[in-house]
Amino acid sequence: MPAFSVRCAEVVPCPCCGGSLSVIGSRRRKLLEASGQQRSLVVRRLRCVTCRKIHHELPDCIVPYKRYESACVENVVASESEEIVVAADHSTLYRLRSWFRSQTTHWMGCLESIAIRFTLDVAEELSGHSQAAHHRFGRYVGEAAGWLARVVRSVVNSNFWVHTRSAFLSEAH
Numbered sequence: 716m717p718a719f720s721v722r723c724a725e726v727v728p729c730p731c732c733g734g735s736l737s738v739i740g741s742r743r744r745k746l747l748e749a750s751g752q753q754r755s756l757v758v759r760r761l762r763c764v765t766c767r768k769i770h771h772e773l774p775d776c777i778v779p780y781k782r783y784e785s786a787c788v789e790n791v792v793a794s795e796s797e798e799i800v801v802a803a804d805h806s807t808l809y810r811l812r813s814w815f816r817s818q819t820t821h822w823m824g825c826l827e828s829i830a831i832r833f834t835l836d837v838a839e840e841l842s843g844h845s846q847a848a849h850h851r852f853g854r855y856v857g858e859a860a861g862w863l864a865r866v867v868r869s870v871v872n873s874n875f876w877v878h879t880r881s882a883f884l885s886e887a888h
């Protein structure tokens with residue numbers, strides 16, 4: 716199966732301690748596209764020079780522990796059922812949507828605390844605006860396509876990610 720390497724342009728510090736990360740290797744990661752087609756990519760393994768923890772590079776197409784690429788997950792969690800373009804069975808769709816709902820409050824809290832820590836300007840909450848979860852994230856990361864990847868990146872890079880293990884990617888650490 717062809718695989719391609721993913722290089723993140725952004726240099727991020729260790730989410731645990733802020734130390735710098737050095738590349739120690741790579742690993743193959745499988746990802747499902749909307750069609751159900753599987754592709755394979757290579758992400759770099761990084762080790763913190765300070766606390767020695769191992770991390771993996773997080774390209775925007777990956778949601779940790781999820782088999783579907785980020786754009787698919789975004790489509791599933793934010794669409795009416797007739798707008799879902801991801802080829803997946805009902806139970807998979809259901810689990811993705813419940814997982815998203817279960818993380819919403821946590822992620823909002825993370826984004827809030829990141830915004831306070833870095834004194835970021837956050838858009839005012841519009842009254843009468845839809846309170847659907849994905850719209851609420853828009854205050855912090857914008858509502859344009861890719862919002863889920865932006866939420867995930869912020870939460871992961873701040874070491875706030877909740878590591879719900881799944882049978883598929885339990886080796887992720």
Ligand SMILES: [Zn+2]
Binds near residue numbers: 731733734764765767
């Ligand atoms: Zn560290």
